[in-house]
Amino acid sequence: MSPILEIRGLSKRFGGVTALSGVDLAIEEGEILGVVGPNGSGKTTLFNVVTGVHMPSGGSVSFRGRDITGLKPHAISRAGIGYTFQQAMAFAGLRVLENVQIAGEHVRVNAGASHHPWPTPLALLDFVGLAALADERAGVLPFGSLRLLGLALALASRPALLLLDEPAAGLNDRETAALVGLVRQLPGHGITVCVIDHDMKLMQMLCRRLAVLDFGSKIADGPTGAVLADPKVLDVYLGGDL
Numbered sequence: 001m002s003p004i005l006e007i008r009g010l011s012k013r014f015g016g017v018t019a020l021s022g023v024d025l026a027i028e029e030g031e032i033l034g035v036v037g038p039n040g041s042g043k044t045t046l047f048n049v050v051t052g053v054h055m056p057s058g059g060s061v062s063f064r065g066r067d068i069t070g071l072k073p074h075a076i077s078r079a080g081i082g083y084t085f086q087q088a089m090a091f092a093g094l095r096v097l098e099n100v101q102i103a104g105e106h107v108r109v110n111a112g113a114s115h116h117p118w119p120t121p122l123a124l125l126d127f128v129g130l131a132a133l134a135d136e137r138a139g140v141l142p143f144g145s146l147r148l149l150g151l152a153l154a155l156a157s158r159p160a161l162l163l164l165d166e167p168a169a170g171l172n173d174r175e176t177a178a179l180v181g182l183v184r185q186l187p188g189h190g191i192t193v194c195v196i197d198h199d200m201k202l203m204q205m206l207c208r209r210l211a212v213l214d215f216g217s218k219i220a221d222g223p224t225g226a227v228l229a230d231p232k233v234l235d236v237y238l239g240g241d242l
């Protein structure tokens with residue numbers, strides 16, 4: 001089967017800084033792929049180029065066989081790629097349920113949207129464990145619940161591929177375990193996942209496969225255990241958090 005997302009030779013320069021340099025990466029349908037690397041290695045830039053926030057300096061991105069390189073973020077979202085931000089993005093003055101309703105209103109009618117595991121906004125809130133808070137204003141939610149709302153908002157746009165940028169940052173152990181439980185269910189709902197995080201324990205729980213970036217280049221890609229034992233990867237994290 002061909003990959004759901006295929007990144008070829010992707011480069012991104014910001015002035016004199018090379019944030020990504022000739023990255024090749026394939027994400028297979030139905031997997032949970034982890035992308036790790038030290039601070040500044042290019043992980044967020046990779047997501048930003050895939051989602052159309054930044055134009056690449058070179059290379060290509062294809063999604064389900066269609067070249068999406070350089071498309072605008074709304075077109076990429078409509079094609080079926082969802083994205084959660086490091087900061088949860090919700091309308092603080094609106095109720096939790098209203099936020100999910102609005103996020104779902106812009107859903108395109110395309111191949112990826114034909115099947116939806118959560119037929120109503122409330123069903124989606126129930127999935128992420130926030131149904132009891134549906135009528136609360138988003139602005140009063142505690143941090144952990146706000147992160148879960150961010151996940152619900154991304155899922156409301158019915159992605160076929162969901163990119164998660166440090167989804168567990170700032171969560172306590174209980175909240176992290178809940179998040180892991182949710183994310184693991186996504187492939188069973190037809191949603192492929194690619195996740196960035198610094199927390200290697202989390203990545204080991206979530207991902208069978210890891211890709212490692214260092215100074216904008218991919219230095220390893222393979223089964224999680226093998227990648228974490230790779231001397232090149234250990235070198236990069238020497239004295240770090242491995």
Ligand SMILES: Nc1ncnc2c1ncn2[C@@H]1O[C@H](COP(=O)(O)OP(=O)(O)OP(=O)(O)O)[C@@H](O)[C@H]1O
Pocket residue numbers: 014017018019037038039040041042043044045046
């Ligand atoms: N908009 C931008 N303008 C200029 N330089 C940028 C921009 N975005 C990223 N960079 C630079 O590109 C490089 C890669 O940054 P990026 O944020 O992608 O790394 P990262 O791996 O996500 O880091 P972290 O783990 O700290 O989030 C860094 O040197 C960063 O300073």
